[in-house]
Amino acid sequence: MSLITFELNRPMDFIGLGRLCIDLNANEIHRPMEETRTFTKYVGGSPANITIAIARLGLKAGFIGRVSDDQHGRFITHYLEKEGIDTTSVTTDRSGSVTGLAFTEIKSPTDCSILMYRDNVADLKLEPGDVREEYIRQAKAIMISGTALAKSPSREAVFKAVDLARKHNVVVFFDIDYRPWTWTSRDETGIYCSLVAEKSDVILGGREEFDLLEAPFGPLRQDDRLTAERWFAHHAKIVLVKHGGDGSVAFTKDGQSFTGTTFPANVVKTFGAGDSFAGAFIYGLMNGWDIARSQQFGAASASIVVSSHSCSDAMPTAEQIQAVIDKHGSK
Ligand SMILES: Nc1ncnc2c1ncn2[C@@H]1O[C@H](COP(=O)(O)OP(=O)(O)OP(=O)(O)O)[C@@H](O)[C@H]1O
Numbered sequence: 001m002s003l004i005t006f007e008l009n010r011p012m013d014f015i016g017l018g019r020l021c022i023d024l025n026a027n028e029i030h031r032p033m034e035e036t037r038t039f040t041k042y043v044g045g046s047p048a049n050i051t052i053a054i055a056r057l058g059l060k061a062g063f064i065g066r067v068s069d070d071q072h073g074r075f076i077t078h079y080l081e082k083e084g085i086d087t088t089s090v091t092t093d094r095s096g097s098v099t100g101l102a103f104t105e106i107k108s109p110t111d112c113s114i115l116m117y118r119d120n121v122a123d124l125k126l127e128p129g130d131v132r133e134e135y136i137r138q139a140k141a142i143m144i145s146g147t148a149l150a151k152s153p154s155r156e157a158v159f160k161a162v163d164l165a166r167k168h169n170v171v172v173f174f175d176i177d178y179r180p181w182t183w184t185s186r187d188e189t190g191i192y193c194s195l196v197a198e199k200s201d202v203i204l205g206g207r208e209e210f211d212l213l214e215a216p217f218g219p220l221r222q223d224d225r226l227t228a229e230r231w232f233a234h235h236a237k238i239v240l241v242k243h244g245g246d247g248s249v250a251f252t253k254d255g256q257s258f259t260g261t262t263f264p265a266n267v268v269k270t271f272g273a274g275d276s277f278a279g280a281f282i283y284g285l286m287n288g289w290d291i292a293r294s295q296q297f298g299a300a301s302a303s304i305v306v307s308s309h310s311c312s313d314a315m316p317t318a319e320q321i322q323a324v325i326d327k328h329g330s331k
Protein backbone atom coordinates (compact mmCIF):
# COMPACT_ATOMS: atom_id res chain seq x y z
CA MET A 1 0.00 0.00 0.00
CA SER A 2 1.19 3.46 -0.88
CA LEU A 3 2.42 5.67 1.97
CA ILE A 4 0.30 8.61 0.96
CA THR A 5 -3.07 8.46 -0.73
CA PHE A 6 -4.36 11.17 -3.03
CA GLU A 7 -8.14 11.52 -3.40
CA LEU A 8 -8.25 10.78 -7.11
CA ASN A 9 -11.77 12.08 -7.79
CA ARG A 10 -10.86 15.73 -7.06
CA PRO A 11 -10.81 18.25 -9.96
CA MET A 12 -7.71 20.12 -8.81
CA ASP A 13 -4.42 18.30 -8.37
CA PHE A 14 -2.35 20.80 -6.46
CA ILE A 15 -2.60 24.11 -4.63
CA GLY A 16 0.45 26.23 -3.85
CA LEU A 17 0.24 28.62 -0.90
CA GLY A 18 2.64 31.45 -0.13
CA ARG A 19 4.55 34.13 -1.93
CA LEU A 20 4.05 35.37 -5.45
CA CYS A 21 7.03 37.58 -6.18
CA ILE A 22 9.38 38.83 -8.84
CA ASP A 23 12.90 37.64 -9.55
CA LEU A 24 15.32 40.10 -11.11
CA ASN A 25 18.12 37.90 -12.38
CA ALA A 26 21.39 39.55 -13.31
CA ASN A 27 22.06 39.61 -17.04
CA GLU A 28 25.75 40.29 -16.66
CA ILE A 29 26.68 37.10 -14.92
CA HIS A 30 29.98 36.29 -13.24
CA ARG A 31 30.22 39.61 -11.48
CA PRO A 32 29.04 41.02 -8.15
CA MET A 33 25.73 42.79 -7.76
CA GLU A 34 27.48 46.13 -7.31
CA GLU A 35 28.64 45.90 -10.93
CA THR A 36 25.42 44.53 -12.36
CA ARG A 37 23.47 47.02 -14.45
CA THR A 38 20.66 45.04 -16.02
CA PHE A 39 18.34 42.31 -14.87
CA THR A 40 15.65 40.19 -16.50
CA LYS A 41 12.30 40.07 -14.77
CA TYR A 42 10.59 36.73 -14.06
CA VAL A 43 7.78 35.60 -11.81
CA GLY A 44 9.40 34.23 -8.65
CA GLY A 45 8.84 33.13 -5.11
CA SER A 46 9.58 29.53 -4.32
CA PRO A 47 5.94 28.34 -3.99
CA ALA A 48 5.06 30.16 -7.22
CA ASN A 49 7.97 28.44 -8.97
CA ILE A 50 6.91 25.02 -7.70
CA THR A 51 3.31 25.56 -8.77
CA ILE A 52 4.45 26.68 -12.22
CA ALA A 53 6.66 23.55 -12.42
CA ILE A 54 3.67 21.37 -11.63
CA ALA A 55 1.43 23.12 -14.17
CA ARG A 56 4.11 22.71 -16.88
CA LEU A 57 4.09 19.00 -16.09
CA GLY A 58 0.41 18.93 -16.99
CA LEU A 59 -1.28 18.82 -13.60
CA LYS A 60 -4.20 21.10 -12.72
CA ALA A 61 -2.87 23.63 -10.24
CA GLY A 62 -4.20 26.61 -8.32
CA PHE A 63 -2.74 29.11 -5.88
CA ILE A 64 -3.72 30.78 -2.63
CA GLY A 65 -1.90 34.08 -2.22
CA ARG A 66 -1.99 37.88 -2.30
CA VAL A 67 -0.48 40.19 -4.89
CA SER A 68 0.07 43.93 -4.85
CA ASP A 69 -2.50 46.23 -6.44
CA ASP A 70 -0.16 47.48 -9.16
CA GLN A 71 1.59 46.55 -12.39
CA HIS A 72 3.77 43.93 -10.68
CA GLY A 73 0.79 42.21 -9.08
CA ARG A 74 -1.00 42.13 -12.44
CA PHE A 75 2.13 40.80 -14.18
CA ILE A 76 2.22 37.87 -11.74
CA THR A 77 -1.48 37.07 -12.00
CA HIS A 78 -1.42 37.20 -15.80
CA TYR A 79 1.63 34.93 -15.89
CA LEU A 80 -0.08 32.34 -13.68
CA GLU A 81 -3.18 32.47 -15.87
CA LYS A 82 -1.08 32.03 -19.01
CA GLU A 83 0.36 28.90 -17.40
CA GLY A 84 -3.16 27.55 -16.83
CA ILE A 85 -2.98 28.04 -13.06
CA ASP A 86 -6.26 28.84 -11.34
CA THR A 87 -6.08 32.31 -9.75
CA THR A 88 -9.53 32.49 -8.19
CA SER A 89 -7.88 32.36 -4.74
CA VAL A 90 -5.24 34.94 -5.63
CA THR A 91 -6.41 38.12 -3.91
CA THR A 92 -5.33 41.65 -4.77
CA ASP A 93 -4.13 43.35 -1.59
CA ARG A 94 -5.35 46.95 -1.39
CA SER A 95 -3.49 48.03 1.75
CA GLY A 96 -0.66 49.70 -0.17
CA SER A 97 1.65 46.69 0.04
CA VAL A 98 4.26 45.93 -2.61
CA THR A 99 5.52 42.88 -4.50
CA GLY A 100 8.53 41.13 -2.96
CA LEU A 101 11.63 41.35 -5.12
CA ALA A 102 14.55 38.94 -5.32
CA PHE A 103 17.67 40.31 -6.97
CA THR A 104 19.98 37.50 -7.86
CA GLU A 105 23.73 37.72 -8.00
CA ILE A 106 25.47 35.16 -10.20
CA LYS A 107 29.19 35.45 -9.48
CA SER A 108 30.05 31.98 -10.71
CA PRO A 109 28.21 28.68 -11.22
CA THR A 110 28.91 27.84 -7.58
CA ASP A 111 28.80 31.30 -6.02
CA CYS A 112 25.27 32.66 -6.27
CA SER A 113 23.29 34.66 -3.77
CA ILE A 114 19.97 36.42 -3.45
CA LEU A 115 19.16 39.86 -2.12
CA MET A 116 15.51 40.15 -1.18
CA TYR A 117 13.41 43.28 -0.75
CA ARG A 118 10.58 42.19 1.49
CA ASP A 119 9.30 45.20 3.43
CA ASN A 120 5.50 45.50 3.49
CA VAL A 121 5.08 42.67 0.96
CA ALA A 122 1.66 41.68 -0.33
CA ASP A 123 2.22 37.94 0.09
CA LEU A 124 2.41 38.22 3.89
CA LYS A 125 -0.93 40.07 3.94
CA LEU A 126 -2.72 36.81 3.14
CA GLU A 127 -5.66 36.56 5.53
CA PRO A 128 -7.50 33.56 6.97
CA GLY A 129 -10.58 34.81 5.08
CA ASP A 130 -8.68 34.27 1.79
CA VAL A 131 -8.47 30.56 2.58
CA ARG A 132 -11.77 29.04 1.50
CA GLU A 133 -12.82 25.57 2.62
CA GLU A 134 -14.57 24.83 -0.69
CA TYR A 135 -11.35 25.65 -2.57
CA ILE A 136 -9.16 23.38 -0.46
CA ARG A 137 -11.50 20.42 -0.36
CA GLN A 138 -11.61 20.12 -4.16
CA ALA A 139 -7.83 19.51 -4.33
CA LYS A 140 -5.67 16.40 -3.97
CA ALA A 141 -2.65 18.16 -2.44
CA ILE A 142 -1.54 21.49 -1.03
CA MET A 143 1.97 22.79 -0.55
CA ILE A 144 2.80 25.25 2.19
CA SER A 145 5.88 27.43 1.98
CA GLY A 146 7.47 28.02 5.40
CA THR A 147 8.07 31.67 4.56
CA ALA A 148 4.31 32.24 4.64
CA LEU A 149 4.58 31.70 8.42
CA ALA A 150 6.92 34.65 8.88
CA LYS A 151 4.23 37.18 9.82
CA SER A 152 0.60 37.55 10.71
CA PRO A 153 -1.97 37.46 9.15
CA SER A 154 -0.34 35.10 6.62
CA ARG A 155 0.72 32.88 9.54
CA GLU A 156 -2.88 32.33 10.67
CA ALA A 157 -3.96 31.78 7.07
CA VAL A 158 -1.44 28.93 6.83
CA PHE A 159 -2.72 27.25 9.98
CA LYS A 160 -6.28 27.50 8.69
CA ALA A 161 -5.26 26.00 5.33
CA VAL A 162 -3.41 23.11 6.96
CA ASP A 163 -6.32 22.28 9.26
CA LEU A 164 -8.81 22.38 6.38
CA ALA A 165 -6.51 20.22 4.28
CA ARG A 166 -6.25 17.63 7.05
CA LYS A 167 -10.03 17.73 7.56
CA HIS A 168 -10.61 16.92 3.86
CA ASN A 169 -7.79 14.41 3.26
CA VAL A 170 -5.81 16.83 1.12
CA VAL A 171 -2.16 15.70 1.23
CA VAL A 172 -0.04 18.41 2.90
CA PHE A 173 3.44 19.07 1.51
CA PHE A 174 5.59 21.41 3.57
CA ASP A 175 8.63 23.08 2.03
CA ILE A 176 10.60 24.72 4.84
CA ASP A 177 11.81 27.32 2.32
CA TYR A 178 13.79 29.39 4.84
CA ARG A 179 14.46 32.98 3.82
CA PRO A 180 16.03 35.03 6.60
CA TRP A 181 14.28 38.22 5.50
CA THR A 182 10.95 38.96 7.23
CA TRP A 183 11.55 36.63 10.18
CA THR A 184 12.37 38.22 13.57
CA SER A 185 14.62 35.45 14.88
CA ARG A 186 15.79 31.94 14.09
CA ASP A 187 13.86 30.64 17.13
CA GLU A 188 10.66 32.14 15.76
CA THR A 189 11.28 30.39 12.43
CA GLY A 190 12.10 27.07 14.04
CA ILE A 191 9.09 27.06 16.33
CA TYR A 192 6.45 28.11 13.80
CA CYS A 193 7.81 25.89 11.03
CA SER A 194 7.88 22.95 13.46
CA LEU A 195 4.20 23.46 14.25
CA VAL A 196 3.33 23.05 10.56
CA ALA A 197 5.86 20.26 9.96
CA GLU A 198 4.12 18.29 12.72
CA LYS A 199 0.89 18.37 10.72
CA SER A 200 2.38 17.67 7.27
CA ASP A 201 2.46 14.45 5.26
CA VAL A 202 5.62 15.21 3.30
CA ILE A 203 8.39 17.58 4.46
CA LEU A 204 11.10 18.93 2.16
CA GLY A 205 14.11 20.96 3.17
CA GLY A 206 17.86 21.29 3.15
CA ARG A 207 20.04 20.06 6.01
CA GLU A 208 20.41 23.58 7.43
CA GLU A 209 16.67 24.15 7.21
CA PHE A 210 15.93 21.01 9.22
CA ASP A 211 18.57 22.13 11.74
CA LEU A 212 16.70 25.39 12.11
CA LEU A 213 13.56 23.47 13.12
CA GLU A 214 15.49 21.37 15.63
CA ALA A 215 17.57 24.15 17.18
CA PRO A 216 14.94 25.61 19.58
CA PHE A 217 14.20 22.18 21.06
CA GLY A 218 17.59 20.73 21.88
CA PRO A 219 21.15 20.11 20.76
CA LEU A 220 21.64 19.79 17.01
CA ARG A 221 22.19 16.22 15.88
CA GLN A 222 22.62 16.99 12.17
CA ASP A 223 21.68 13.49 11.18
CA ASP A 224 19.20 13.03 8.33
CA ARG A 225 17.76 9.79 9.69
CA LEU A 226 17.22 11.21 13.20
CA THR A 227 15.60 14.23 11.61
CA ALA A 228 13.19 12.03 9.68
CA GLU A 229 12.36 10.03 12.81
CA ARG A 230 11.48 13.21 14.66
CA TRP A 231 8.79 13.98 12.08
CA PHE A 232 7.61 10.38 11.72
CA ALA A 233 6.69 10.57 15.41
CA HIS A 234 4.15 13.17 14.32
CA HIS A 235 2.19 12.90 11.04
CA ALA A 236 4.87 12.75 8.31
CA LYS A 237 5.12 9.80 5.94
CA ILE A 238 8.00 11.07 3.78
CA VAL A 239 10.89 13.36 4.77
CA LEU A 240 13.23 14.51 2.03
CA VAL A 241 16.54 16.18 2.84
CA LYS A 242 18.13 18.07 -0.08
CA HIS A 243 21.91 18.25 -0.33
CA GLY A 244 22.55 20.55 -3.30
CA GLY A 245 25.03 19.14 -5.81
CA ASP A 246 25.32 16.02 -3.61
CA GLY A 247 21.73 15.01 -4.31
CA SER A 248 19.08 14.16 -1.73
CA VAL A 249 17.98 11.51 0.73
CA ALA A 250 14.35 10.52 1.18
CA PHE A 251 13.10 8.63 4.22
CA THR A 252 9.78 6.89 4.53
CA LYS A 253 7.86 6.11 7.69
CA ASP A 254 8.09 2.37 6.98
CA GLY A 255 11.86 2.55 7.62
CA GLN A 256 13.22 2.79 4.08
CA SER A 257 15.60 5.40 2.71
CA PHE A 258 16.50 6.37 -0.84
CA THR A 259 19.59 8.23 -1.96
CA GLY A 260 18.99 10.45 -4.97
CA THR A 261 21.93 11.45 -7.15
CA THR A 262 22.23 14.33 -9.59
CA PHE A 263 22.37 14.72 -13.36
CA PRO A 264 25.15 16.55 -15.23
CA ALA A 265 24.41 20.23 -15.78
CA ASN A 266 26.01 23.25 -17.41
CA VAL A 267 25.37 25.24 -14.27
CA VAL A 268 24.51 28.90 -14.83
CA LYS A 269 23.30 29.45 -11.25
CA THR A 270 22.27 27.21 -8.41
CA PHE A 271 19.04 28.80 -7.22
CA GLY A 272 15.87 27.24 -8.53
CA ALA A 273 17.31 23.76 -8.04
CA GLY A 274 15.11 23.09 -5.03
CA ASP A 275 11.92 24.40 -6.64
CA SER A 276 12.32 22.44 -9.87
CA PHE A 277 13.25 19.35 -7.87
CA ALA A 278 10.17 19.74 -5.66
CA GLY A 279 7.78 20.26 -8.58
CA ALA A 280 8.94 17.16 -10.43
CA PHE A 281 9.23 15.06 -7.24
CA ILE A 282 5.66 15.93 -6.23
CA TYR A 283 4.49 15.21 -9.79
CA GLY A 284 6.06 11.75 -9.55
CA LEU A 285 4.38 11.00 -6.23
CA MET A 286 1.04 12.22 -7.57
CA ASN A 287 1.41 9.86 -10.53
CA GLY A 288 1.82 6.96 -8.11
CA TRP A 289 5.53 6.51 -8.85
CA ASP A 290 7.82 5.12 -6.19
CA ILE A 291 10.10 7.41 -4.20
CA ALA A 292 13.28 6.60 -6.15
CA ARG A 293 11.70 7.33 -9.53
CA SER A 294 10.14 10.55 -8.24
CA GLN A 295 13.50 11.62 -6.81
CA GLN A 296 15.20 10.88 -10.13
CA PHE A 297 12.61 12.95 -11.99
CA GLY A 298 13.18 15.80 -9.54
CA ALA A 299 16.94 15.65 -9.99
CA ALA A 300 16.68 15.62 -13.79
CA SER A 301 14.35 18.63 -13.69
CA ALA A 302 16.77 20.49 -11.41
CA SER A 303 19.64 19.81 -13.81
CA ILE A 304 17.67 21.64 -16.52
CA VAL A 305 16.79 24.64 -14.34
CA VAL A 306 20.30 25.17 -12.94
CA SER A 307 21.49 25.22 -16.55
CA SER A 308 19.06 28.10 -17.32
CA HIS A 309 18.95 31.79 -16.47
CA SER A 310 15.53 31.76 -14.81
CA CYS A 311 13.58 29.60 -12.38
CA SER A 312 9.90 29.90 -13.31
CA ASP A 313 10.36 30.36 -17.06
CA ALA A 314 12.78 27.44 -17.25
CA MET A 315 10.52 24.85 -15.60
CA PRO A 316 10.58 21.88 -18.00
CA THR A 317 7.88 19.65 -19.45
CA ALA A 318 7.72 15.94 -18.62
CA GLU A 319 9.15 15.16 -22.08
CA GLN A 320 12.16 17.42 -21.49
CA ILE A 321 12.84 15.79 -18.13
CA GLN A 322 12.49 12.31 -19.57
CA ALA A 323 14.92 13.24 -22.37
CA VAL A 324 17.58 14.03 -19.72
CA ILE A 325 17.00 10.68 -18.03
CA ASP A 326 17.14 8.86 -21.38
CA LYS A 327 20.35 10.66 -22.33
CA HIS A 328 22.23 10.00 -19.10
CA GLY A 329 20.57 6.78 -18.02
CA SER A 330 18.65 6.09 -14.84
CA LYS A 331 20.54 7.07 -11.72
N1 LIG B 1 24.92 21.81 -9.32
C1 LIG B 1 23.94 20.94 -9.52
N2 LIG B 1 23.95 20.12 -10.60
C2 LIG B 1 22.96 19.23 -10.82
N3 LIG B 1 21.90 19.09 -9.99
C3 LIG B 1 21.82 19.88 -8.91
C4 LIG B 1 22.83 20.85 -8.61
N4 LIG B 1 22.49 21.48 -7.48
C5 LIG B 1 21.32 20.93 -7.07
N5 LIG B 1 20.91 19.97 -7.93
C6 LIG B 1 19.72 19.13 -7.80
O1 LIG B 1 18.68 19.85 -7.19
C7 LIG B 1 18.28 19.22 -5.97
C8 LIG B 1 17.90 20.28 -4.96
O2 LIG B 1 19.00 21.16 -4.79
P1 LIG B 1 19.31 21.98 -3.47
O3 LIG B 1 19.60 21.02 -2.38
O4 LIG B 1 20.35 22.97 -3.84
O5 LIG B 1 17.92 22.65 -3.17
P2 LIG B 1 17.65 24.06 -2.51
O6 LIG B 1 18.70 24.37 -1.50
O7 LIG B 1 16.24 24.05 -2.09
O8 LIG B 1 17.84 24.98 -3.79
P3 LIG B 1 17.58 26.54 -3.99
O9 LIG B 1 18.95 27.07 -4.25
O10 LIG B 1 16.71 26.57 -5.17
O11 LIG B 1 16.95 27.09 -2.74
C9 LIG B 1 19.46 18.35 -5.57
O12 LIG B 1 19.05 17.26 -4.76
C10 LIG B 1 19.99 17.91 -6.93
O13 LIG B 1 19.24 16.83 -7.42
Ligand SMILES: O=C(O)C[C@@H](O)[C@H](O)C(=O)CO
Nearest residue numbers: 023044045046102271272311
Ligand atom coordinates in the same frame (compact mmCIF):
# COMPACT_ATOMS: atom_id res chain seq x y z
O1 LIG C 1 11.98 32.14 -3.51
C1 LIG C 1 12.09 33.31 -3.88
O2 LIG C 1 11.43 34.24 -3.41
C2 LIG C 1 13.10 33.62 -4.96
C3 LIG C 1 13.01 32.59 -6.02
O3 LIG C 1 12.08 32.88 -6.99
C4 LIG C 1 14.39 32.45 -6.54
O4 LIG C 1 14.47 32.42 -7.85
C5 LIG C 1 14.98 31.31 -5.85
O5 LIG C 1 15.68 31.49 -4.90
C6 LIG C 1 14.65 29.95 -6.23
O6 LIG C 1 15.14 29.05 -5.28
